[in-house]
Structure formats: C-alpha cells, structure tokens
Amino acid sequence: MQPTVVGLFTGLVLGVVLVVGDFADMLLVAFCGAVGYLVMRVVEGEVDLTEVMERTRRRRG
Numbered sequence: 219m220q221p222t223v224v225g226l227f228t229g230l231v232l233g234v235v236l237v238v239g240d241f242a243d244m245l246l247v248a249f250c251g252a253v254g255y256l257v258m259r260v261v262e263g264e265v266d267l268t269e270v271m272e273r274t275r276r277r278r279g
Contacts, residue, residue: 222258229254 233250237243259265 221262222255222264225258225261226251226255229257 230247230251232254233247236250237246256265260267
C-alpha cells in the first residue's frame with residue numbers, strides 16, 4: 219500500500235474517532251482525511267513546502 223493511501227486512511231480514522239454524528243461531522247472527517255493525505259505527500263517528497271514558503275515571502279515583500 220502506498221504511503222499516501224496510508225496517510226489518507228490515517229486521517230480518516232482519526233476523524234471518525236473524533237466525531238460520530240451528522241453532516242457537519244462528516245465534513246470534519248473529510249478535512250482530517252485531506253490533512254492526512256497532504257502530510258504523507260510532504261513526507262514522500264512529492265510536495266515541497268520550501269517552494270510554498272518562498273512564494274509567501276515574495277508576496278509579502
């Protein structure tokens with residue numbers, strides 16, 4: 219199983235552990251899944267946070 223998939227499922231499971239309920243809770247679970255997916259993309263090296271930080275600095279300065 220790819221690390222990105224593991225990160226996605228980890229985020230989803232953590233979200234389900236945190237909330238069980240209505241539609242708003244399900245949105246929170248989806249958000250947790252997206253965060254888990256993004257974290258694993260960073261860990262895999264597919265997303266470079268230094269580029270994002272440089273763009274932010276250029277806009278400010």
